[in-house]
Amino acid sequence: MADWHWQTWQGQEFLTCELLRPWPHGFFTRQFWPQPPADLVAALREEATVQRVKQVHGNRVLTPAALPQDNRPVAMAEADGLVSDRPGQALWVCSADCSPVLIGDRATGQVSAIHAGWRGTAQAIVPVAVGQLQAHGSRLEDLVVAIGPAIAGAVYQVSVEVAATVGRTLIAEAPDDDAALIAQLQTWENSPVLSDQTPGKARLDVRLANVWQLVQLGLSPNQVAVAPHCTFQEPGRFFSYRRTGEKQVQWSGIVSDHSGSC
Known part of the structure; x- marks a missing residue:
């Protein structure tokens, strides 16, 4: 089982996964609300370019090159996943009970960030993202995947x-x-x-459904880690739409490297 660690920034904690240690990354908690990725990126790599989409519970996965040049909320493309296409890109997704999934390629440094709720998982959004990584030269054996805090199956x-x-x-x-x-x-x-x-x-348990999808693609279980935190059961740390009905989110992000040194 991969190790998970709390890091501190601005006096608050965010979660990281040992599998993704070569990449600046983090699963942020409700304490950082309402700071947007443009502010949170400083916790990872300040000079990284912020990339995000308008999430719609589908399985569309884009590269930053496909995003509108004016990346204000009114101009954001509709999708639920991003795959990096150059170094220094900070890819972000937001979630409350859905699974935030961050992927890194140890050979190329390329990364992906995915919002995987039950609808996206039913449409195999994580395998779609893996397929896009493969189309850009990734091999399954080089991928590592961290599934962040989400609602646990026992309470969903x-x-x-x-x-x-x-x-x-x-x-x-x-x-x-x-x-x-x-x-x-x-x-x-x-x-x-x-x-x-x-x-x-x-x-x-949407998290485990994504683990099964990845293993059936050909990843080994030790390439995938699931955070030991439930958004529904830990109100002090996480927003949960199922618990409160409020549309508040926590952000998860990862910065691409593309140097092949990860």
Whole structure:
């Protein structure tokens, strides 16, 4: 299991992952709200150029070259992931209960930042981002992935239909019946789907669904780390839309290197 560490900036803590140590990166907490990435980038690398998108719960992944030159909020492209195309780019995503996913390529220094809620995960946004990295020369064996603080499966109640929609990305020949699919997934060790006492409901761990997608792509489990923090269960550190219904977020970012020295 990869080590996670708290770092201090401006008297507040943000989280880093040992797997991503070669890259300036961080999963920021609610204490930094409402500072935008333009302010938070100084905690990582002050001179890095800030890149972000308007998140829409899809699976579109862009490079900064595809973004509007005027990157004000009104001009931001709609997407839920970014892949760097040159060094010194700080890629940012925001989340409350959804999974912030940061990826680094140890051979090229290239990085990706992804917002993966259940909708994006059902559309395989993380494999889409990996595919874009591969299109730019990455090899699966060189990638490392950190999945930041998000809502834990034990407390994330969803409909059976939602759980089955995500589950179908994990089973090549999935049964048509949602209940049968859920039952099959629940037999797995470290399953992303847990039982729920309420009829028609299940518990879904979106973080683990993304881990399974990555492993099925060909990454080894030791290339992927999941933060041991739940946004819903740690109100002192994290915003949670499921807990409060308020549209407040924490930011996660990573700075590209592209030198091939990571």
